[in-house]
Amino acid sequence: MKILVINGPNLNMLGTREPGIYGNETYENLMDTAEGAAYAVGAEIEFFQSNHEGDLVDRIQQAYFDGTDGIVINPGAYTHTSIAILDALKAVAIPAVEVHISDVSKREDFRQISYVRQACIATVMGHGIQGYGEAVKLLKDHLEEQGE
C-alpha cells in the first residue's frame, strides 16, 4: 500500500510560520509523524510539497500512474480557492483524506469553504501534525475495507 502526502503553499514554513496557530513543529517533524504512522500500518509513504497550484495538480495526476493507493492532502490556502485541485482529485479517483493543522472551522469566514472536501473520504482538522498520522490510519482502514 502506497500513500502520498501532499502539502500546499507555506507548509514548508511550519515551525516558523504563525506558531500561535500552527505550532512549533517543522515540516520535517510532520514527515516523521506521517512516516511513523505509515510504518505502523505497514504502508509505503512519499511526500510532496509545493507552493504552486499547477505543480500540486501535476503531482496528483502523476499519482494515477505511479501506483499510489491513497492521498493525504493539505492544500493550504488552495483549499479555499482551488477547483483545479478538486478536479484533479476527482480525475484520479484515488481515495484522499483532507488534513488541516489548525481548526479551520473556528477561523475566518473565507476559510469555511473547502473545495477539495467534495473529493475526500474524510477531513482531519485542528490536531496539529498528528492529524497526518490519523489521516494515514483512516486511509489504511478505508483501503482495507475496499479490499486493496
Ligand code: DQA
Ligand atoms: C491550513 C489552513 C488554511 O486555511 C491555511 O491557508 C493554510 C494551512 C492548515 O493546515 O491549518 O495554509 O491548511
